[in-house]
Each structure stands twice: as structure tokens, then as C-alpha cells.
Amino acid sequence: xxxxxxxxxxxxxxxxxxxxxxxxxxxxxxxxxxxxxxxxxxxxxxxxxxxxxxxxxxxxxxxxxxxxxxxxxxxxxxxxxxxxxxxxxxxxxxxxxxxxxxxxxxxxxxxxxxxxxxxxxxxxxxxxxxxxxxxxxxxxxxxxxxxxxxxxxxxxxxxxxxxxxxxxxxxxxxxxxxxxxxxxxxxxxxxxxxxxxxxxxxxxxxxxxxxxxxxxxxxxxxxxxxxxxxxxxxxxxxxxxxxxxxxxxxxxxxxxxxxxxxxxxxxxxxxxxxxxxxxxxxxxxxxxxxxxxxxxxxxxxxxxxxxxxxxxxxxxxxxxxxxxxx
Amino acid sequence: xxxxxxxxxxxxxxxxxxxxxxxxxxxxxxxxxxxxxxxxxxxxxxxxxxxxxxxxxxxxxxxxxxxxxxxxxxxxxxxxxxxxxxxxxxxxxxxxxxxxxxxxxxxxxxxxxxxxxxxxxxxxxxxxxxxxxxxxxxxxxxxxxxxxxxxxxxxxxxxxxxxxxxxxxxxxxxxxxxxxxxxxxxxxxxxxxxxxxxxxxxxxxxxxxxxxxxxxxxxxxxxxxxxxxxxxxxxxxxxxxxxxxxxxxxxxxxxxxxxxxxxxxxxxxxxxxxxxxxxxxxxxxxxxxxxxxxxxxxxxxxxxxxxxxxxxxxxxxxxxxxxx
Numbered sequence: 001x002x003x004x005x006x007x008x009x010x011x012x013x014x015x016x017x018x019x020x021x022x023x024x025x026x027x028x029x030x031x032x033x034x035x036x037x038x039x040x041x042x043x044x045x046x047x048x049x050x051x052x053x054x055x056x057x058x059x060x061x062x063x064x065x066x067x068x069x070x071x072x073x074x075x076x077x078x079x080x081x082x083x084x085x086x087x088x089x090x091x092x093x094x095x096x097x098x099x100x101x102x103x104x105x106x107x108x109x110x111x112x113x114x115x116x117x118x119x120x121x122x123x124x125x126x127x128x129x130x131x132x133x134x135x136x137x138x139x140x141x142x143x144x145x146x147x148x149x150x151x152x153x154x155x156x157x158x159x160x161x162x163x164x165x166x167x168x169x170x171x172x173x174x175x176x177x178x179x180x181x182x183x184x185x186x187x188x189x190x191x192x193x194x195x196x197x198x199x200x201x202x203x204x205x206x207x208x209x210x211x212x213x214x215x216x217x218x219x220x221x222x223x224x225x226x227x228x229x230x231x232x233x234x235x236x237x238x239x240x241x242x243x244x245x246x247x248x249x250x251x252x253x254x255x256x257x258x259x260x261x262x263x264x265x266x267x268x269x270x271x272x273x274x275x276x277x278x279x280x281x282x283x284x285x286x287x288x289x290x291x292x293x294x295x296x297x298x299x300x301x302x303x304x305x306x307x308x309x310x311x312x313x314x315x316x317x318x319x320x321x322x323x324x325x326x
Numbered sequence: 327x328x329x330x331x332x333x334x335x336x337x338x339x340x341x342x343x344x345x346x347x348x349x350x351x352x353x354x355x356x357x358x359x360x361x362x363x364x365x366x367x368x369x370x371x372x373x374x375x376x377x378x379x380x381x382x383x384x385x386x387x388x389x390x391x392x393x394x395x396x397x398x399x400x401x402x403x404x405x406x407x408x409x410x411x412x413x414x415x416x417x418x419x420x421x422x423x424x425x426x427x428x429x430x431x432x433x434x435x436x437x438x439x440x441x442x443x444x445x446x447x448x449x450x451x452x453x454x455x456x457x458x459x460x461x462x463x464x465x466x467x468x469x470x471x472x473x474x475x476x477x478x479x480x481x482x483x484x485x486x487x488x489x490x491x492x493x494x495x496x497x498x499x500x501x502x503x504x505x506x507x508x509x510x511x512x513x514x515x516x517x518x519x520x521x522x523x524x525x526x527x528x529x530x531x532x533x534x535x536x537x538x539x540x541x542x543x544x545x546x547x548x549x550x551x552x553x554x555x556x557x558x559x560x561x562x563x564x565x566x567x568x569x570x571x572x573x574x575x576x577x578x579x580x581x582x583x584x585x586x587x588x589x590x591x592x593x594x595x596x597x598x599x600x601x602x603x604x605x606x607x608x609x610x611x612x613x614x615x616x617x618x619x620x621x622x623x624x625x626x627x628x629x630x631x632x633x634x635x636x637x638x639x640x641x642x643x644x645x646x647x648x649x650x
Contacts, residue, residue, distance in 0.1 A: 023422060083380060083591060083627055083628065084340040084626075084627025084628065085335060085336075085338060085340055085595070085627060085628075086336070086420070086624075086625065086626065087336070087338075087421065087624060087626060088420060088421060088422060089395075089396065089413055089422035089423065089424075090395060091348055091351040091352065092340065093345075093348065096627075098421065098591055138420060140590050140592070140593065141590055142590070142591060142592040182415060182418045183418055211362040236650075304639075
């Protein structure tokens with residue numbers, strides 16, 4: 001691995017059409033679980049192969065078994081239930097989960113597929129979890145009297161899963177809290193929950209949070225007890241970069257700088273990526289600056305995802321060459 | 327006392343009932359049915375929703391806003407000067423709306439909701455109220471490329487919606503409601519908001535209502551009692567401080583009690599609902615109280631929404647002293 005501008009992704013990859021079809025068939029009771037498992041593994045192999053071919057440094061398994069980042073864990077945690085359909089926009093609906101009862105982690109949820117993905121590559125594969133705050137905030141709440149209680153109990157459940165990934169050898173565990181970006185006033189609770197979720201974990205930890213008003217939550221936001229903040233910088237305000245430049249960022253922490261917009265079909269140019277990386281280098285030295293897309297690729301096509309990653313890689317090579325670190 | 331709703335209602339039920347509207351929209355997208363056939367389904371679903379409202383025991387209903395894609399664009403699409411942009415989260419909910427972009431002067435062309443209102447009246451066993459998103463909330467959640475000031479934009483929307491309200495009134499609407507959740511998030515804009523409220527209700531003879539939800543009215547109460555509405559609805563679920571505000575300064579208008587959580591599946595008991603009505607409505611003439619969920623019900627699965635409405639109506643009857 002290089003000594004700077006380490007490349008990675010936020011977590012999800014688009015599901016190949018055959019897997020999407022198989023998931024629908026499985027949901028309709030027309031495909032046995034074992035066959036779906038096999039197809040999930042096939043897709044995982046393709047995701048790993050793509051990342052290897054592009055030359056990324058830290059890989060992910062692509063979350064081929066997960067439909068939705070909250071629902072997936074809800075299906076596996078005791079005390080959670082997958083509720084009825086709720087509309088999210090247009091003609092799109094999803095089964096919003098319910099925290100129905102006392103939460104309990106009973107068995108590893110993500111470890112098998114992580115282990116499988118890691119067995120396919122020499123490069124490190126990140127373990128990917130949904131954070132306790134987001135798990136509860138994006139669910140209905142019935143089983144606890146207070147939101148806070150539920151979040152802290154959820155944190156214990158997520159901690160069990162993080163410890164399992166840790167024991168299995170995951171070098172890096174990312175615990176995502178996208179829900180926090182719309183309610184940064186809950187930062188104290190999110191910090192407390194993250195401390196519980198990461199307790200005893202030896203692996204490096206990180207968190208991805210979608211774009212939010214980090215300026216008003218500064219500097220407390222960066223007290224989240226993780227080593228790496230994966231932020232949507234491609235859409236971020238000039239103000240945040242200025243703030244990080246002038247007021248600083250904790251010296252023992254890193255930023256994964258999201259340099260391309262995953263919610264757009266348009267493929268950025270290498271020059272766009274280079275200038276975004278340089279914005280990052282104004283704030284952090286290359287050893288503490290990771291480069292990635294600004295969110296998961298779930299909503300992009302396979303080709304769009306690959307194209308965006310190739311542009312990132314090209315931009316990173318260019319800047320590394322300029323810095324003489326490649 | 328009136329048991330009612332704030333506006334929206336889940337568009338599709340869960341299995342084993344068929345998701346007719348969802349399926350019909352999919353078919354339209356694939357070119358398998360015509361727009362007229364989709365309208366037909368939307369009408370049938372609206373009738374079903376009106377029936378569910380009546381069956382639950384409500385006294386005053388809406389059309390469930392079944393044809394509304396979201397709270398912003400259904401009206402914005404019908405106005406001149408506004409185009410529709412990308413998806414963006416609606417407040418702190420898990421719902422998204424397409425953000426209207428104001429490109430030129432906002433102008434009302436023709437009725438947007440009157441056909442829906444008349445259709446609902448024709449098919450409802452209960453009285454129907456007309457519901458519009460208020461001018462300030464429309465302005466605040468739009469991108470403004472023309473007026474470059476939220477007060478001017480809110481006034482422009484108010485002018486347009488006033489035309490819409492007059493058309494509803496001409497079609498027989500006796501109660502016209504404006505939903506204005508945005509002002510609770512941007513209370514500094516109160517002056518602009520109040521001006522827009524004045525403009526939007528100008529010259530109306532129908533009763534008017536203002537519904538404020540997703541927070542409390544601290545900072546703008548009791549000023550809101552001076553606004554030109556007959557009824558003001560408050561959210562006592564996400565705005566528990568509203569209770570103290572009402573204690574401090576007596577409520578002088580008809581009161582909308584939003585006391586059922588429209589955003590969580592946990593079911594309230596009729597006993598608790600009745601208790602809340604008694605506490606919060608203490609000292610107010612029961613004839614001047616409308617009881618409802620805290621906001622539109624589209625955040626919930628259909629069956630949960632329906633059960634909440636049953637309990638709401640039952641709690642209201644209990645608070646009135648009517649034997650169950």
C-alpha cells in the first residue's frame with residue numbers, strides 16, 4: 001500500500017440484475033435460501049474482482065445480501081420486526097422496521113460474507129455496520145419508552161457484531177450514521193452510542209455520515225469515538241473546508257474525503273477529482289487523507305460505479321505522482 | 327368535538343390487500359395503461375380511503391391526498407413560474423419530495439385541487455375539508471431563482487393559493503386548511519409568514535384553519551392567535567411544550583389538538599387519548615375542539631393508520647362522555 005491518499009469506497013455496490021431478480025424470487029417464496037446465498041457469493045466475487053481491477057486499496061464486500069442498511073439488521077436482531085409498507089417518494093415504498101421489544105443480538109449477521117470477501121483478496125476488506133443511532137432513528141419505536149434508551153441498547157447489539165468482525169480479523173470496521181446528518185442536535189447521544197458500539201474493538205474504526213450542517217456541530221462532531229470520518233465532501237460547503245483549515249481537525253484522526261457525487265449519473269472529470277483531492281490536502285497530510293466516492297453506490301448502475309471509481313483512481317495516481325508518493 | 331385528520335393518508339394497504347395504486351402507477355410507467363385509467367384507480371382508492379375514515383368514526387375527513395406525490399409538488403406543478411427539481415428529504419422524516427424551483431413570477435392559472443375536493447365530497451359519508459400546503463412552507467422548501475427573498479416568494483405563493491382557496495370556496499368548501507410545518511423550523515421568518523397568512527386568507531368567507539406540526543410554537547405564541555384563521559392546529563406529540571404555552575396564554579381560537587403520533591406505530595389507547603383531550607382542552611368549549619393525529623398519516627403503514635383513527639374517534643367520544 002502507498003503512504004498516502006489511500007483509496008476506498010463507502011460500502012454498497014449496485015446489485016447485478018441476476019441478483020436483484022433472485023432476491024425478488026426469494027421474497028415471493030420461489031427460490032430456496034441456498035440458491036440465493038450462492039448468487040450473493042457470486043456477486044461478491046464480482047464486486048471484489050472489480051475493485052481489484054480498478055486498484056482500490058481498501059475493499060468492501062459490496063453488501064450483496066443487504067436490501068436496505070437498516071432493514072437488513074432489523075431482520076437479524078431480536079426485538080426488531082419488519083413492518084408494513086411506507087412510501088419514501090414517488091411510487092417507491094419500503095418496509096420500515098419497528099423496534100418492537102427488548103433488543104438482543106443473538107448471532108453474527110455480517111461476518112460470514114465479510115469472511116468470504118476477505119478470502120478472495122490479499123487487500124484489506126472493511127467490515128460494514130449500520131450505527132445504533134441510525135438503526136433506531138430510521139425505525140418505528142415501540143419497545144422502549146425513550147428514544148435514548150433504545151439507541152443505547154441498540155449500541156450494545158451493534159457492539160456484539162463489531163466484536164465478532166474484530167475477532168474474525170477485519171482490519172477496519174465502519175459504523176455508518178447517515179441519520180445523524182438531519183439531526184445534529186443529537187450529537188451527544190450519537191457519541192455516547194458510538195462509544196458503546198466500538199468498545200473493546202481493536203480494529204480501526206470509521207463512520208460515514210451524509211452531508212449535514214457540520215459547521216454548527218463543530219468541533220464536537222469530531223469527538224465521535226472513531227478514527228476516521230468519511231464525509232461527503234464533493235457536495236460540502238466551502239465553509240466547512242475553511243473551518244477545518246483554520247480551526248483544525250483532531251491530529252489523531254483521518255478523513256475519507258468523498259470526491260465524486262454518487263447521486264448523479266454524470267461521471268466527473270479527472271480534473272474535478274484532482275482539484276477535490278487538493279482541497280483535502282489543504283486540510284490534511286496525505287497519510288491522513290483517504291479518497292473515496294461520497295456515498296454508497298447502491299443507486300448507480302454497475303458501469304457508472306466502475307466509471308466513477310476509475311476516475312477517482314486516475315486522479316489519485318496523478319496527485320500521488322505530483323507528491324512523489326507513488 | 328370533532329374527530330378529524332391533518333391531511334395525508336397511506337396510499338396502499340399491505341398484503342393480502344392489493345396495492346392497487348402502486349401497481350397502476352407501475353403499469354402507467356410501462357405504458358400498459360392510460361392516464362385516464364390511472365385516474366380511475368386513484369378515484370377508487372380515494373373512495374376506499376373516505377370509507378376507512380368514516381368507518382373509523384371520524385366526523386370530518388379529507389381525500390387523503392391520494393393523488394399528491396408529496397406536500398410540495400402537487401400544488402407547485404399546477405402553478406406557473408415553478409419547475410420541479412431533484413429529490414430532497416422532507417424535514418427530518420424518511421420521506422422525500424421533489425424540490426420546486428421558482429424560475430419566474432408565480433401565477434395561478436386554474437384550479438389545482440377543486441376537482442379532487444368535489445370528487446371527495448361526492449363520495450364521502452362525512453363532511454370534507456379542503457387541505458392545502460401553506461404559502462410559507464411552499465416558499466421555504468423551494469429554490470428561489472426569481473424573487474431572491476423568502477418574504478416576497480411567500481407572498482407570491484399566498485396570492486396564488488388565495489385564488490385556489492377562492493375556487494375551493496366557490497366549489498362549496500366550508501373549511502379550508504393550510505398546513506405550515508416550516509414556520510416551526512424557521513421562526514425568525516415570522517413576519518414574512520404572518521404577511522403570507524394575511525394574503526392567503528384575504529377575502530375568504532369559508533372557515534379557515536392553520537395547522538402547525540413537527541414542533542412547538544414557543545417563540546411565536548401567542549402571536550399566532552392574531553393570525554386571520556378560525557382554527558389553529560398544534561402538534562402535542564413533537565411539540566410537548568405547547569401544553570405549557572396554552573397554560574400561560576389562553577387559546578382564543580378553535581383549537582386543533584394533534585395528539586396521536588402520526589410518525590410512530592405505537593398505538594395510543596382511547597383512555598389515554600380521552601385523558602389528553604380533557605387536560606389540553608380544559609377550559610375550551612368542546613364544540614371548538616378538533617382532535618387529530620399530530621400530522622398527516624402517510625408516515626405509517628395503512629393498517630396502523632386506520633387503527634390509530636379508530637382509537638382517536640373512540641377517545642374523542644369518550645372525552646365527550648358518549649358511552650362507547
